[in-house]
Amino acid sequence: MAADWRIPFNRPAMAGRELDYVRRAIEDGHISGGGSFTSRCQDLLRDVLGTEAVILTTSGTHALEMSAILLGIKPGDEVIMPSFTFVSTANAFALRGARIVFSDIRMDTLNMDEDQLPSLVTERTRAVVPVHYGGVGCEMDSISSICGPLGIPVVEDNAHGLFATYRGRKLGTMGRMAALSFHETKNITCGEGGALVVNDPSLVSAAEIVRDKGTDRSRFLRGEVDRYTWVSLGSSYQPSDMLAAYLLAQLEDRQKIWERRSFLWNRYMDGLAPLAAEHGIRLPAVPAHCSHSSHVFYLLMPDRPSRDGLMDGLRNRGILAVFHYQPLHLSVMARGEGHCPNTISAASRILRLPIYPGLTESEQDTVMEGVRETIEGGLR
Ligand SMILES: Cc1ncc(COP(=O)(O)O)c(C=O)c1O
Structure with missing residues (x-):
């Protein structure tokens, strides 16, 4: 407990408008996911990152799980990531049956050692997941130059590095997708939360379906279909608009x-x-x-x-x-x-x-x- 320590390890940031916004979400009568605060967070993140789409999720873990579903990861597939990372980086892909192949880290940044990648890639490699440790960018040019020609998707675990840059490019915008975390310990927080950054336009509508329990509900809400139904694998990954309200106050500050x-x-x-x-x-x-x-x-x-x-x-x-x-x-x-x-x-x-x-x-x-x-x- 933070209160037990003279100087705790973390105190969540309070930007100022959190309570006002949460109250407004409640008063507006839209406290499930997908309300105006959710849209405002997603639009703000999309615009600041300069990417195709950002989808709020209930955690960074769930954003990683969504990426594994979207890539169609299945038993027998291999996914490469650093051993020096949080459990969720691996668990999200292991849940789909993948074998996790661990790379070591560089001693300077503690990021994935990109020089090891060529020796870890096999014909079964289906994804590489660099983790920007402490919000310091991995060597994305090298990673992309190895994965690109082989058609191996890169999913950035950017739980730590929102708004940081690598060679002028925002972390989270260089892979096919990226996961963000808004857990209490992160720089920007809503207690528990995350986002999937979708940099590949061809994945945006599939990502909405995965988030919406495997249904085409988002298309229905836009009037593109006259009812919604079960169309693919998915789960319940959308956070409440009350959490999005809290998050928006932090993002604005x-x-x-x-x-x-x-x-x-x-x-x-x-x-x-x-x-x-x-x-x-x-x-x-x-x-x-x-x-x-x-x-x-x-x-x-x-x-x-x-x-x-x-x-x-x-x-x-x-x-x-x-x-x-x-x-x-x-x-x-x-x-x-x-x-x-x-x-x-x-x-x-x-x-x-x-x-x-x-x-x-x-x-x-x-x-x-x-x-x-x-x-x-x-x-x-
Ligand atoms: C590197 C990394 N990836 C993923 C996660 C998971 O994020 P969340 O706690 O939002 O599920 C964390 C959380 O600490 C993390 O540090």
């Missing part, structure tokens, strides 16, 4: 949220760089051709004991710092398939510091002081 996060991220970087250099600690790396979303600020400690020691030192001061992800290729479900030493190394050494718009500068100073004192006090 995206610049303010972005600037505050960037400010805090840069302040961590400036404040901790000398200490990191002195103690062999690695801070986040952002290639010059990427603008990032300041979603994560991490320290890569020299080893697991020093990571655990720093985490304990901060917790003793009432500061919650956390680590993630457990290497997916070593999970019970993946049964150890894959060779991902960088993933194992990063997962055992990473520690994420609190970063959110409501973090005050004095709280951030307390976090940095805690890091400094714990490290200089000797970790073991």
